[in-house]
Amino acid sequence: MYTPPPPPPPSPPTRRALLRGTLGLGTTAALAACGGDSTTPRTSGDVTLSLWTHDPGYEAFFAKGVPEADRATDFRYHLKVTRAGAPDIVTKLLAQAVAGRGTPDLVGFEIASFPRMLRGDIAERLLYDFTPDIEAVPGLKDDLLPARTAPFSKDGRVYAFDSDTPMVVYFYRHDLFEKYGLPEDVATWEEFAEAGARTHRDHGASMCVVSTVGSDPAQVVQSFQMLLYQRGGTFFDAAGNLLLDSPEAEEVLRFLCDGLRSGFVVEVSDYYGAGMQTALKRGRVIGLPMAIWYKNYGLVTNVPEQKGKWRVRALPRFGNGGGVTAALGGTGFGVVKDQANTRAAREFLFRTWLTHDGQVRRFTETGYLPTRRSVFDDPRLGAYTDDFCGGQRLFRLYRSLLPDVPPFHQSPDQSILYDVLGGNLLRAYKGDLSPRQALRRTVADFRDQAGR
Amino acid sequence: MTTTVAGPPGAARAHSARGREEHRPRRAWAPYLFVSPFYLLYVLFMLVPVGVSLWLSLTEWVGLGTPHWVRLRNYRLLATDISFHRALGNTAVFVLVAVCLVVPLALLIAQALNTRGLRVRDLWRTAYFVPIVVSPILVALIFGLIFDRQFGLANAVLRSLFGTGGVDWLGDPNLARISIALVMLWRWTGYLTVFFLAGLQNVPRELYEAAALDGAGRLRTFTTVTLPALKPVTAFVVVTSFVGAAQIFEEPYLLTGGGPAESTLSVTMFIYRAAFQRQQFGYAAAAAVVLFVLVFGLSRLVNRLLGIGRAAS
Numbered sequence: 001m002y003t004p005p006p007p008p009p010p011s012p013p014t015r016r017a018l019l020r021g022t023l024g025l026g027t028t029a030a031l032a033a034c035g036g037d038s039t040t041p042r043t044s045g046d047v048t049l050s051l052w053t054h055d056p057g058y059e060a061f062f063a064k065g066v067p068e069a070d071r072a073t074d075f076r077y078h079l080k081v082t083r084a085g086a087p088d089i090v091t092k093l094l095a096q097a098v099a100g101r102g103t104p105d106l107v108g109f110e111i112a113s114f115p116r117m118l119r120g121d122i123a124e125r126l127l128y129d130f131t132p133d134i135e136a137v138p139g140l141k142d143d144l145l146p147a148r149t150a151p152f153s154k155d156g157r158v159y160a161f162d163s164d165t166p167m168v169v170y171f172y173r174h175d176l177f178e179k180y181g182l183p184e185d186v187a188t189w190e191e192f193a194e195a196g197a198r199t200h201r202d203h204g205a206s207m208c209v210v211s212t213v214g215s216d217p218a219q220v221v222q223s224f225q226m227l228l229y230q231r232g233g234t235f236f237d238a239a240g241n242l243l244l245d246s247p248e249a250e251e252v253l254r255f256l257c258d259g260l261r262s263g264f265v266v267e268v269s270d271y272y273g274a275g276m277q278t279a280l281k282r283g284r285v286i287g288l289p290m291a292i293w294y295k296n297y298g299l300v301t302n303v304p305e306q307k308g309k310w311r312v313r314a315l316p317r318f319g320n321g322g323g324v325t326a327a328l329g330g331t332g333f334g335v336v337k338d339q340a341n342t343r344a345a346r347e348f349l350f351r352t353w354l355t356h357d358g359q360v361r362r363f364t365e366t367g368y369l370p371t372r373r374s375v376f377d378d379p380r381l382g383a384y385t386d387d388f389c390g391g392q393r394l395f396r397l398y399r400s401l402l403p404d405v406p407p408f409h410q411s412p413d414q415s416i417l418y419d420v421l422g423g424n425l426l427r428a429y430k431g432d433l434s435p436r437q438a439l440r441r442t443v444a445d446f447r448d449q450a451g452r
Numbered sequence: 453m454t455t456t457v458a459g460p461p462g463a464a465r466a467h468s469a470r471g472r473e474e475h476r477p478r479r480a481w482a483p484y485l486f487v488s489p490f491y492l493l494y495v496l497f498m499l500v501p502v503g504v505s506l507w508l509s510l511t512e513w514v515g516l517g518t519p520h521w522v523r524l525r526n527y528r529l530l531a532t533d534i535s536f537h538r539a540l541g542n543t544a545v546f547v548l549v550a551v552c553l554v555v556p557l558a559l560l561i562a563q564a565l566n567t568r569g570l571r572v573r574d575l576w577r578t579a580y581f582v583p584i585v586v587s588p589i590l591v592a593l594i595f596g597l598i599f600d601r602q603f604g605l606a607n608a609v610l611r612s613l614f615g616t617g618g619v620d621w622l623g624d625p626n627l628a629r630i631s632i633a634l635v636m637l638w639r640w641t642g643y644l645t646v647f648f649l650a651g652l653q654n655v656p657r658e659l660y661e662a663a664a665l666d667g668a669g670r671l672r673t674f675t676t677v678t679l680p681a682l683k684p685v686t687a688f689v690v691v692t693s694f695v696g697a698a699q700i701f702e703e704p705y706l707l708t709g710g711g712p713a714e715s716t717l718s719v720t721m722f723i724y725r726a727a728f729q730r731q732q733f734g735y736a737a738a739a740a741v742v743l744f745v746l747v748f749g750l751s752r753l754v755n756r757l758l759g760i761g762r763a764a765s
Contacts, residue, residue, distance in 0.1 A: 091728055094515045119731035120514035212601070214622045215709035269600050269622070278603045415729045423713025426623060449535055 039340055044074035047344040051079050052093070053108035054086040055331065057366040058163065062106075064365070065352030072351040075344045086110035090117065093336075097126055103336050105345040109160055111151055111330040111410070112218055118154055118240075119412035127159040128335040128342055133350070134158060140354070140372075148371045150238070150407040152332035160332025161353055164293065164368035167401050168226045168326040171299065172287035174311040174390060176205065180286075189227075189255060189316045193264045199286075200263030208265040209276075209288040210256055210429065217422025219271060222328060224425055226289055227252045229326035229406050231318045240411040242450075244421070245443045251320060253428055253435035260429055267429065277302040289315055291328040292398075296367050300388055308390050314401055323404030369398060376402060413450040420445035502744075509738035514731045526738035536739060538714045539722040542629065543698060546718060549633040550640065550697035555689055558641045562648030563678070577649070580642030591639060592706030596622070599631050599707075625715030628708050632716050635703050640696075644689050651685030652678070687758035691751055698747045719743045 053059055059081045066077045082104065084092060090113045096102040103126075109117065117123045134141050145165055152160035177184055180199055186192045196207040210223040228234070233248030259265030266285060269275040271294070279285040280303045290298065292312070299310060314324040333353060335345040352358045359370040360378055370376060376399045385391045411417070421442045428438035509526055511519035530536050565576055583591070598605045599621035611617030621631045655678060663673045679686075701720040704710055710717035710725070717725075719739065727736035 087728070097516055116729070116731050120517065122514055122516050122731070125516055212620075212623050214628060214711035215596075215707060217709065217711055267601070269596075269602070274597060275600050275603050412731070415725070419710075419714070419725075423711060423715075426712045430620075430623075445534070449533070 039338055041343055042075075042340050043343065045076060046078065047075045047341055048078040048080050049106055049341055049345055049348060050104040051081045051106045051108075052089050052104040053081065053083060053331075054089060054110055055108065056083065058108055058331070058333075059083065061362055061365055062348075062352060064361070065348075065358060068355075068358070069348045069351040073344075073347045075347065077344070077348055086113050089113065093126070094122070103339065105336060105339060105341040106349065107334050107336065108163075109152070109332045109334060111162075111332065112414075114152060114160065114332060115410045115412050115414040117159070118410060123154050123159050124157075126336060128337040128346060130158045130161065130335075130346075131156070133346065137350075143372045143374050145371055145373060145402075145405065147327055147405040147407040148330065151330065151410050152334070153409075156238075160334035161349065162371050163331040163333065163353075163362070163366075164329065165371055165402075165405060166291040166293055166327055166329040167369065167398060167405055168230065168289055168291050168315060168328055169312045169397070169401070170287060170289050170315050171295065172207070172311055172313065173283070173306070173309055175309045176283060176286045180205070182207075184311070184313065186316055188319050190319050192316045193255070193259055193262065196259065196264030197262035205283055205286045206263060206266035207285075207287040208256075208259055209268050209271070209279075209285055210260070210265055211269070211271050212267045212426055212429065213270045213273075214426070216270070217418045220422040220425055221418050222271075224253060224256065224421075226291075226326045226328050227255070227318075229328075229408060230289075230315055230324070231320075231322035232406070234406070234408050235414070235417060236409045236411040238409050240409070240413070242411075242413075242417065242443065242446055244417070244446075245439055248322070249439055250435050251318070253425070253438060255318075257428055257431070257435055272298055272302070280306070292369065292394075293329060293367065295386075295388060307388050310389050311392060312386075312389050312394060312397060314397065323406065325401040325404045325406075327405050327408065373402065413446070416449045417442070417446055420449065505737045505740055505744075508734055509741045511734045513733040515727075515733055519734065522734065526735050527742075529735065530738055530742060535714060535717070536719075536722060539717045539719045542704075542715065542717055543700065543719045545629060546632070546636065546700045547694055547697040549636055550693040551690055553633070554637055554640050555644060555686075555693055557637065558644035558689070559648050559682070559686070561641060562645045562652055563674070565645065565649055566652040577646075580645050582642070583639045584643040586639075588702040588706055591635065592703075595631070595635050595707055622708055623712055625712055628712060628716050632703050632707060635707060636697070636700070639703070640693070644693065647685055647689050648682065651682045655681040683758070687755075690758065691754050694754060695747055695751055698743070698750075 051059070051062060059079075063079055063081075066079065069075070069077050087110075089107060090109065093103060093107060096104075117127065134144065148162040148165055149158050152158060152162060172184070174184070176182075180203055182195055182199060186195065192207065199205050199207060211219045213219050225235070228249055231248045231252050233246050233252065234243055237243055256265055260267065266279065268279055268285070271290070276285070276298070280299070295310075295312075299306070315326070317324055333349060335342055335349060339345075353362070354372070356372070356375055356378070359372055359375040360380055362368055363370060363381060363384075370381075375381070376395065381395045382393070384393070384395055386394050424433060424438040424442045424445075427433040428435055433441065508519065510521065510523055512522045512525070513519035561580060564570075565573060565580070570576070601607065601618065601620045601623060604621065606621060607617035607619055609617075610619060619627065621627050659677045659681065660673060663677050668676065699720050700718045701724070704716040704718050705721055705724075708716045710721045720743070723736045723739045723743070726732045726739060
């Protein structure tokens with residue numbers, strides 16, 4: 001039987017063929033990677049919204065809002081949620097925007113991360129401008145609290161809706177105030193400081209707190225910021241100009257520095273950490289000014305056994321002027337523009353986040369206060385009692401504070417201010433700089449670094 | 453039964469020769485194919501980013517849209533930026549700590565661990581090596597608790613021993629630098645010890661015997677036998693410590709965030725802050741280029757001084 005010789009082995013590819021093949025594969029991969037998502041707008045039907053947030057509370061809120069949004073719009077919503085750290089959300093959003101694909105439809109910006117969106121024309125390029133929609137809904141513009149749209153606005157245009165009206169109030173230990181004979185209705189900070197110095201001398205307890213955590217300048221700044229805003233001062237105007245070098249700022253910083261000397265104010269390394277927990281448990285801190293969300297994130301988590309012993313009141317006034325509250329914190333939800341789901345995301349946000357019932361539900365589920373003035377009059381909220389605060393009806397207080405909530409603006413250079421101000425505040429607390437010197441040096445350092 | 457009909461004479465030889473010819477091109481491109489993954493990755497993840505950084509450093513870019521060409525403006529601004537100068541100064545301090553404290557201490561510990569008759573040697577080695585495998589987040593958490601001004605362990609110990617303990621470890625600029633240095637010591641010494649230990653175990657025993665016969669004491673043996681024998685290892689450890697400390701990020705970022713008042717801000721933190729907190733990518737790229745030039749230049753200098761790569765005479 002004849003067996004033919006084995007066929008010659010297949011000839012190996014030439015170098016040129018190999019190069020061509022590699023180039024072809026590379027080009028195909030590059031084209032596939034560069035191809036953007038479809039931007040043909042969806043107007044109805046099934047839609048899967050990509051939601052990015054740092055807080056699982058928002059995820060749950062929006063998930064529960066889907067049926068409500070389905071009923072009110074032509075869409076049938078599904079959510080695809082991505083959770084990441086607050087600063088990482090902005091970083092990832094910009095990276096995806098540069099890549100031209102993979103951007104979310106709905107994004108939650110923690111307030112301290114939003115200034116990054118204000119740099120250059122990032123907000124205008126990337127985010128949907130809600131201003132015309134606000135004007136199109138009858139009564140909405142007047143009902144939305146300007147204090148909560150200002151931080152997420154640029155040049156008068158609103159790019160995100162806040163999750164909260166985080167009023168600053170005074171938390172205090174009702175039982176220890178009674179025990180130490182401290183009146184609960186002191187009208188001014190100055191009187192409060194006198195009583196606080198006596199309390200520290202007699203009982204080793206402090207009635208106000210400043211954070212000195214060197215690793216988190218934003219937290220160091222917060223202690224000062226709350227009282228500055230209450231006093232009527234601010235960091236930036238609407239155009240982003242620094243307004244720190246003011247009599248109000250100096251007065252507030254001097255008040256804190258004097259309080260530290262007398263013991264009325266105590267330093268804690270971190271509002272949320274072990275140091276604060278120990279101070280609260282030992283009764284070294286019996287009161288502090290803080291935003292209302294601190295009850296859930298600072299007090300309930302650190303001292304749950306003190307349930308029923310805490311109370312909330314308005315901040316005492318400064319003798320020289322200002323209001324009885326401030327605002328601190330928040331998270332703004334924005335919609336990425338020019339995408340297939342932009343309209344769907346916008347309608348979803350309006351039908352869940354901004355409706356009257358949606359804002360009531362947001363409070364009951366997340367504890368965040370409404371951002372629409374009218375919702376504060378809702379009887380369901382009025383009937384709400386807080387067990388941690390001894391059954392107080394807090395909405396009566398919140399309603400009374402509403403006119404005093406100050407609007408504030410953010411600047412793309414905010415993180416520069418926080419870095420330089422944080423360091424100089426610490427120096428002033430230690431007595432290395434006078435309040436005046438600390439503020440002047442901050443302004444000088446800021447001017448040196450901003451705009452680079 | 454199978455019959456195989458042989459081909460004409462000489463066909464096998466011709467076929468074999470053809471085979472060799474056909475195999476030659478394969479042999480020619482095979483080496484390139486084998487080394488290509490490295491070069492492809494090297495180009496993609498090293499040369500391209502370095503090139504892009506260089507180009508970006510000559511622009512102003514917020515992270516979106518088209519970068520705006522500004523020539524050398526970023527470098528000029530860096531030259532007058534107090535914050536950058538502070539970061540350079542702090543980084544220099546960290547480098548000095550790494551090279552002048554961590555490296556000698558690692559050598560001493562390695563020498564101690566190499567002692568004959570040491571009991572539970574493996575336990576000691578493990579104990580010294582553990583810090584490097586602990587997550588930096590955990591390290592920051594633990595040292596944050598230790599250095600807490602009011603309720604920290606360090607102050608509690610000082611209070612119980614000396615009756616005073618209000619030291620602001622992380623809040624005072626100078627003490628914050630010292631705290632970071634202590635964390636560096638704790639974290640890196642054990643790791644470097646392993647290199648020295650490996651080097652010590654390779655020093656020929658006869659050299660020690662000869663030194664002993666010559667009447668050399670411990671110190672003399674260490675300086676004339678151990679240290680010269682460890683020169684290549686020492687050179688490697690010094691250069692890697694230098695490069696690592698020049699790019700220090702985790703310790704100050706997690707423990708002090710660069711504060712207070714930028715007293716622990718390192719150059720890599722400065723770069724991170726400019727890019728990812730302030731959206732100044734061009735400026736960050738310029739700082740990165742400056743850091744690269746400094747680290748590259750100085751490590752070349754150290755290489756030359758320590759004679760790395762030169763054949764032993």
